[in-house]
Amino acid sequence: MSTTPPMPNSRQADYPVNVQFTARWSPRSYTGEPIDSEQVMCMLEAARWAPSSNNAQPWRFAVVLRQDPEWNALFATLNANNQVWVAKASALVAVASSHLATKAGSAEAVHNPMHAFDAGAAWAYMAMQAHLNGWDLHGIGGFNKDAGAQVLKLPTEHTLHMLAAVGKRGDPSALPDALRERESPNARRSLRELVGRGSF
Ligand SMILES: Cc1cc2nc3c(=O)[nH]c(=O)nc-3n(C[C@H](O)[C@H](O)[C@H](O)COP(=O)(O)O)c2cc1C
Known part of the structure; x- marks a missing residue:
């Protein structure tokens, strides 16, 4: 197992928040070391506890470790600029959700307009737990979502939203110049831009 190189956290919160929110960021330099499925399941356990509209839990996940037979086919669906760095990731986790939900006490499946929003919450929980x-x-x-859906045998009524590359942060010097220059925590809009009082 390699040691993650230290990365000073240049992000400044304007209001006090737990450091995990500013310390998590999305690297592209990975070590390529293997991950076992138990470790991925720990991340997905956090995703499972995300809140969702009517507790529908519309999210579904497909895990592909780099040693799995589906890796090459899923990797091939990535845009070329993503292939450059995902080549050293340890796993890909696909996040999908169903737009149909059954409410408690009813057998009828109805459209759930919140499914994608809720899947986003699950992904965020997973990302935070992974970082912890x-x-x-x-x-x-x-990535090509139609091709990804085929590789992963996406069930009907589901939308494939994203793939999450999972890895241990590695040495940025292995990245091409353009990516190496971006390999640090980025900034955020100010809360003044994002928040209105009484209206947007
Ligand atoms: C749904 C989603 C799709 C993204 N797609 C890509 C992508 O295709 N390629 C990429 O390099 N980064 C992608 N990103 C990473 C974002 O650019 C990154 O999360 C954002 O710049 C904030 O940076 P941080 O995660 O380091 O805080 C994606 C992130 C999300 C949440």
Whole structure:
């Protein structure tokens, strides 16, 4: 197991928050070391406890470790700029959700307009738990979703939202110049821009 290189946390919160919120970020330099499925399941355990509309828990996940037979086919669905760095990730976790939900006491499946929103909450929980466990996730929207759905046998009524690359942060010097320059925690808009009182 390699040691994660130290990375000073340049992010400044304007209001006091637990350091985990500013310390988590999405690297592209990974060590390529193997991860076992138990460790991925710990991250998904956190995702399981995310809140969802009517507690529908519309999220579904597909885990592909780099040693799994599906790795090459899923990797091939990534945009070329993502392939450059995902090549050293340890796993990919696909996040999908169903737009159909059954409410308690009813057998009828109805449209759940909140399914994608709720899947986003689950992904965020997973990313935070991964970071707390010494792993880092990097979300990926840049891939061919139709091809990904085929590789992963996405069930009907589901939408494939994203892949999360999972890995141990490695030495940025292995990255191409353009990516190496971006390999540090980025900034955020100020709360003044994001929050209105009484209206947006
Ligand atoms: C749904 C989603 C899709 C993303 N797609 C990509 C992607 O295709 N390629 C990439 O390099 N980063 C991707 N990112 C990473 C974001 O650019 C990154 O999370 C954002 O810049 C905030 O940085 P941080 O995660 O380091 O705090 C994606 C993130 C999310 C949540």
